[in-house]
Amino acid sequence: MMNHLITFARLFPVLVFCLAISLMTSCEKESFAPAPTSNLVEYSDLAEAEYAPKDKAYIQAPAFTFEIQKNYCTLEGVNxxxxxxxxxxxxxxxxxxxxxxxxxxxxxGCVCGNTATVFITRLSDGMSLRQAIDLPACGLDFE
Known part of the structure; x- marks a missing residue:
C-alpha cells in the first residue's frame, strides 16, 4: 500500500514555487496604470455624429488614401x-x-454614363474602401 502523505521534501519545492509566483505577480500589479482619457467623443453611429457639435465630431482616419485621376477622351467619356x-x-x-x-x-478605355465606382481592397488585411465618381453623359446631344 502506498503512503500518500505529504512530506516536507515534497512540500518545500511547492511552497518555494508559490512564493516566487506571488512575488512576481505582486510586482507586476504596481506597473499597471489606467489608460489616459481622451477629450474626443466617439459616437457609435455615424448618423449621430453628423448632428453633433463640430468640436465633438466623430473622427475616423481612412484605412488608406488614394485619388482618382480623370482624363477626358477625344470623342466622349473619360478614362x-x-x-x-x-x-x-x-x-x-x-x-x-x-x-x-x-x-x-x-x-x-473611355467610359460615360452616370457613375463609376471603384472598390479597392488591401491584400495584407482585407480592408476595403470604395469611391464613386460622376461620369459625363454618353452621346452628344445637338439640338
Missing amino acids: LNVIIDRPENYTFKWAIDGNHGGHNSYTP
Missing part, C-alpha cells in the same frame, strides 16, 4: 485611373453604372 502608393498591394474592381468595369487600377 479613370487610381493613383495610390504601391498599387501591387491592392485589388481593384470597377463598376460602371452598376455593370462590371474591370479589375485594373484604371478603367478599360
Whole structure:
C-alpha cells in the first residue's frame, strides 16, 4: 500500500514555487496604470455624429488614401485611373453604372454614363474602401 502523505521534501519545492509566483505577480500589479482619457467623443453611429457639435465630431482616419485621376477622351467619356502608393498591394474592381468595369487600377478605355465606382481592397488585411465618381453623359446631344 502506498503512503500518500505529504512530506516536507515534497512540500518545500511547492511552497518555494508559490512564493516566487506571488512575488512576481505582486510586482507586476504596481506597473499597471489606467489608460489616459481622451477629450474626443466617439459616437457609435455615424448618423449621430453628423448632428453633433463640430468640436465633438466623430473622427475616423481612412484605412488608406488614394485619388482618382480623370482624363477626358477625344470623342466622349473619360478614362479613370487610381493613383495610390504601391498599387501591387491592392485589388481593384470597377463598376460602371452598376455593370462590371474591370479589375485594373484604371478603367478599360473611355467610359460615360452616370457613375463609376471603384472598390479597392488591401491584400495584407482585407480592408476595403470604395469611391464613386460622376461620369459625363454618353452621346452628344445637338439640338
